[in-house]
Amino acid sequence: MRDRRRRAGVPALAAALLLCGCATATPPPTAGAASDGPPALDDALVVLAAASLTEVVTQAADQLEAAHPGLTVRTSFAGSSALAGQVVAGAPVDVLVTASRATMTRATDVVGGEPVVVATNRLQLAVPAGNPGGVTSVADLADPDLTVALCAPEVPCGDVTADVLQLAGVVAAPDTLEQDVRAVLTRLVLDEADAGLVYRTDVRAAAGAVEGVDLPAHAQGTTDYPALVLPEAPHPRAAAAFVALLQGDAGRQALTDAGFGVP
Amino acid sequence: MRSPTARTAPPTRTPLATGWGTRVLVVLAAGGVAVLVLPLVALLAATPWRDLPALVADPAVLQALRLSLLTAGSATLVALVLGVPLAWLLARDDLRGAWLLRALVTVPLVLPPVVGGVALLLLLGRRGLLGSSLDAWFGLTVPFTSVAVVLAQVFVALPFLVLSVEGALRGADRRRALVAQTLGASPAYVLRRVTLPAVAPGVAAGAALCFTRALGEFGATVTFAGSFPGTTRTMPLAVYLAMDSAPEQAVAMSVLLLGLSVAVLVVMRGRWVGGLPGARPPRSGQDAR
Numbered sequence: 001m002r003d004r005r006r007r008a009g010v011p012a013l014a015a016a017l018l019l020c021g022c023a024t025a026t027p028p029p030t031a032g033a034a035s036d037g038p039p040a041l042d043d044a045l046v047v048l049a050a051a052s053l054t055e056v057v058t059q060a061a062d063q064l065e066a067a068h069p070g071l072t073v074r075t076s077f078a079g080s081s082a083l084a085g086q087v088v089a090g091a092p093v094d095v096l097v098t099a100s101r102a103t104m105t106r107a108t109d110v111v112g113g114e115p116v117v118v119a120t121n122r123l124q125l126a127v128p129a130g131n132p133g134g135v136t137s138v139a140d141l142a143d144p145d146l147t148v149a150l151c152a153p154e155v156p157c158g159d160v161t162a163d164v165l166q167l168a169g170v171v172a173a174p175d176t177l178e179q180d181v182r183a184v185l186t187r188l189v190l191d192e193a194d195a196g197l198v199y200r201t202d203v204r205a206a207a208g209a210v211e212g213v214d215l216p217a218h219a220q221g222t223t224d225y226p227a228l229v230l231p232e233a234p235h236p237r238a239a240a241a242f243v244a245l246l247q248g249d250a251g252r253q254a255l256t257d258a259g260f261g262v263p
Numbered sequence: 264m265r266s267p268t269a270r271t272a273p274p275t276r277t278p279l280a281t282g283w284g285t286r287v288l289v290v291l292a293a294g295g296v297a298v299l300v301l302p303l304v305a306l307l308a309a310t311p312w313r314d315l316p317a318l319v320a321d322p323a324v325l326q327a328l329r330l331s332l333l334t335a336g337s338a339t340l341v342a343l344v345l346g347v348p349l350a351w352l353l354a355r356d357d358l359r360g361a362w363l364l365r366a367l368v369t370v371p372l373v374l375p376p377v378v379g380g381v382a383l384l385l386l387l388g389r390r391g392l393l394g395s396s397l398d399a400w401f402g403l404t405v406p407f408t409s410v411a412v413v414l415a416q417v418f419v420a421l422p423f424l425v426l427s428v429e430g431a432l433r434g435a436d437r438r439r440a441l442v443a444q445t446l447g448a449s450p451a452y453v454l455r456r457v458t459l460p461a462v463a464p465g466v467a468a469g470a471a472l473c474f475t476r477a478l479g480e481f482g483a484t485v486t487f488a489g490s491f492p493g494t495t496r497t498m499p500l501a502v503y504l505a506m507d508s509a510p511e512q513a514v515a516m517s518v519l520l521l522g523l524s525v526a527v528l529v530v531m532r533g534r535w536v537g538g539l540p541g542a543r544p545p546r547s548g549q550d551a552r
Binding site for chain 2: 081147149152154155174175176177178179183187190191192
């Protein structure tokens with residue numbers, strides 16, 4: 001699963017490496033203490049990111065490390081709520097990227113700061129490979145004879161799911177309401193459910209084990225991924241460089257390759 | 264396990280010696296108590312006691328509670344029907360390979376419950392070892408049903424019952440069973456009319472432990488059965504979900520679950536002391552050997 005996603009990002013990674021390599025090679029190494037020009041980043045950066053960003057953020061971290069020898073980027077991936085909880089609890093973190101504005105607000109309400117949206121994601125109707133349930137449209141989610149897995153309304157992906165169902169005018173008949181979007185994906189990958197709503201990036205990540213069906217134009221469900229440089233970040237310059245990397249051409253390319261939208 | 268002296272002479276309390284070694288041991292033991300009790304203290308401290316009735320009376324909570332009691336009760340019944348004979352088999356001295364059987368019974372105790380859920384899914388899921396046939400022949404699918412919840416609970420809770428009952432059977436006086444057998448009673452009759460009444464406290468205690476473990480089952484349930492209100496979302500699943508949206512409700516449900524489990528254990532243990540490992544024997548049990 002991960003390998004295929006990674007493969008998609010390799011050209012972007014190579015391009016970024018070249019760019020960054022040139023940029024840092026410009027100042028002559030004999031300059032000694034970098035009094036003029038950009039100061040070197042030789043710290044340890046801590047990035048917490050939503051689990052769906054695992055591949056993209058790992059790439060970005062590798063790029064930044066390659067561009068700044070001496071810099072170590074430590075990444076941690078989990079559900080956005082858990083990550084926001086860690087930040088609120090005072091974990092020494094530089095960058096936080098969540099999968100929804102609401103969870104980001106939970107963090108910024110306590111620690112402050114101005115998040116910027118670096119990516120967007122969109123729900124897709126997903127079915128197991130070969131579509132054993134014969135699902136063709138979002139209306140099939142109302143079929144009680146099909147086994148349907150959705151996100152619980154209490155979690156962020158369930159929020160978006162509710163929007164889509166409402167816009168599509170469908171009253172779904174789910175058999176299970178999972179705790180997170182990857183759990184819905186697993187039901188589909190294992191062929192235990194006939195249909196579900198997951199993010200486009202999840203369909204991409206499942207690499208052939210599930211098939212995606214685009215939702216009708218009037219019933220799109222989207223979510224934003226805000227990134228925050230924490231006001232109290234122990235390494236603010238490296239943190240800013242990291243977010244800039246995600247917003248830059250290479251970052252946008254990697255995000256697009258993984259199936260995300262970019263603002 | 265049971266020393267003969269403890270049976271004949273009731274232990275007299277002697278004050279602890281006051282040496283350094285004793286102090287270190289007491290401090291470490293207090294640390295052990297703290298690890299077990301402090302998290303529960305934090306839970307009780309965070310409980311919104313004033314709003315507790317309203318939070319608990321929420322229809323979603325009552326629904327999860329009803330499902331939990333129903334499935335854990337069913338799981339306990341299934342465990343009794345299957346587990347008592349299994350314990351009887353394990354307690355026999357003439358059983359070859361009992362060590363292997365006992366190891367197998369113990370596996371779910373040490374296995375992460377989520378692994379149990381994965382295993383159940385691979386057995387009974389729509390594409391599972393047995394599940395594919397069930398689906399093809401009878402149109403039956405087990406995941407996402409209350410039956411799946413009960414199965415997950417039986418898988419994790421059965422060993423508690425089996426090991427408790429086996430312990431009770433081993434501690435019981437076997438001479439009466441032998442006498443009944445010599446008088447011509449069948450093994451099933453002896454088990455039903457002689458042995459089981461004698462070890463009833465052990466069976467009850469094992470059932471209580473089994474019930475409370477089933478009540479708390481999370482990993483296997485969420486993996487195998489899914490989570491849908493009314494059919495598969497038991498209290499632990501509801502607690503986990505509520506942590507994302509209504510933490511206060513999660514705390515209230517946790518307190519309810521904690522109170523329920525403690526109540527069952529206290530009542531059962533107070534009434535039928537024994538059977539559980541570590542409890543004092545109800546009466547002087549002697550081996551027939």
